[in-house]
Amino acid sequence: MRLSRFYLPVLKETPADAQIASHRLMLRAGMIRQEGAGIYAWLPLGFRVLKKIEQIVREEQDRAHAVEMLMPTIQSADLWRESGRYDAYGKEMLRITDRADREMLYGPTNEEMITEIFRAGVRSYKDLPKMLYHIQWKFRDEIRPRFGIMRGREFLMKDCYSFDIDEESARNSYNKMFVAYLRTFARMGLKSIPMRADTGPIGGDLSHEFIVLADTGESAVFCDKGLVDMDVPAKTTDFDGDLQPVIDQFTSLYAATDEMHDEKEFETKVASENRISARGIEVGHIFFFGEKYSAPMKAVVAGPDGGDINVQMGSYGVGVSRLLGAIIEAYHDEAGCKWPMPVAPFHVGIVNLRVGDEACDAACAKLYADLESAGVDVLYDDIAARPGEKFARMDLIGLPYQITIGPRGLGAGEAEVKDRHTGEKSNVALDGVAGEIAAKVKAALDYA
Secondary structure: OEOOOOOOOOOOOOOOOOOOHHHHHHHHOOOEEEEEOOEEEEOHHHHHHHHHHHHHHHHHHHHOOOEEOOOOOEEEHHHHHHHOOOOOOOOOOEEEEOOOOOEEEEOOOOHHHHHHHHHHHOOEHHHOOEEEEEEEEEEOOOOOOEOHHHEOOEEEEEEEEEEEOOHHHHHHHHHHHHHHHHHHHHHOOOOEEEEEOOOHHHOOOEEEEEEEEOOOOOEEEEEEHHHHHOOOOOOOOOOOOOOHHHHHHHHOOOEEEOOOOOHHHHHHHOOHHHEEEEEEEEEEEEEEEEOOOOOOOOOEEEOOOOOEEEOEEEEEEEEHHHHHHHHHHHOEEOOEEOOOHHHOOOOEEEEEOOOOOHHHHHHHHHHHHHHHHOOOOEEEEOOOOOHHHHHHHHHHHOOOEEEEEOHHHHHOOEEEEEEOOOOOEEEEEOOOHHHHHHHHHHHHHOOO
C-alpha cells in the first residue's frame, strides 16, 4: 500500500481525555475515531490489526474443532425471559422496541440465542458433542466507558458454545478451549495467565479468566512466577486426545484475580520469591455452566435409553477488539506502537527520503514490488515531507521493520533497516534487503 493512497490521519497532540497508552496511541496513530461515548469508528490502520487478530482467533478455534457461524446483533427479549436473565441482567443491556412494539435488545452475549438454535436442530445424543462459535459486535451500556476500546460500549467478541451429553464430555470441551486460548494469545506475542475467576452473570461453577499483565490493568492479579515462564502448547497438540495433563500443568500453580484471591492460600502455596502481585487486562474468559440454560430453555436430546437429557453447556469468550489495546499496552514506547509481527498492520515500512528523485523513486518502487511478491505486507511512504516527520510517523504506527532509502545510501548501494522493537539500525546491500526482510517476516510468522 502506498501511503499517498492510504487514509492515515495521525495526530501530533494527544487528546486530553486519553488516559492510557493504548487509547493515546490509537488516536494519535489514526487507528480509531470516537463517534460517541465508548463508540469508535475503526479507521484503516486499526481495522487491519483488528482483522489480523480476528484471523488468529478463528484459526485456533477451528484447530480446536469449533465450527463458525454468525448470529444477529439484535435478539428477542422473549429468549432472555426463558432463561430468566432479562430482568436480572441490569442496565448494561440496551433494550429497544421495534415498530410492532416487540421488545428486543442489542445482544451483550449470546447464551440464550445459541441455546435456541441448538434445540431447534439437535435431537439425539448421537449428534454430540457440538462446539459453535461466531465473531460478532456486542453492545453493553457501560455506566462509565473509558480507556478507549479497553472499556467501550461497542466491541468485537468471539463467543464459542459447547454442547455435551454429560459433565465429563463437557469438561473435555472446556479443556480444548483452555488450550486454544493459550495458543491464541501466544501467537499474538502475549503471555496470558489463566486465573480462576468468578462466573458472574454468565453462571456456572467453573471459570477461568486469561490475563495479560499490564500496569493499566483493571484487575489486581496474584500468581506464581512459574506461570509466566511456562511453555504454551505447540500446534501439534492433539485436541482429540487427553488434554487434562496440560490443564493440570497450568492450574496446579496459584493464580487468581482480586475477586478470588486468598492471601493466606497465596502465602502457603507460593514461595515468597515466586509471588507476583501486579495488575492485568482480561483478554478471554471461559465458563462451564452445565444445565443453567439448557434446563429452563428445554435444550434436551434423546439419550441412549430414549429419555430426554438436558445438555451440558459451556461458553468461551475472547475480546477481539480489546486484544488490540492489550497488545499496545504490552508493546509500546514513548514514540509509539511496537507491533508483534503476526498482528502488525503492515510488516514493513519503506521510507523514501527524496520523493521525486528519479533514482530514489525507482529503488523504492522495486523494493516495494519485490517485498509484495514475497508475501510481505508493505506500507510505502511515497509522500514528500521532511525526514523527521517521516521517521516520527513510522515510529508512531510501529511497523516491525523500517527500510529507509535516500541519495546517500543509494550512492553506496545500501538501504538502512531499523528494527522497531530493538531500535537497532543496520546498512544492508540494496540488492539483498528484500530477501533478508522477507525471511525475517516468514520466521516471525511461523509460530510453533
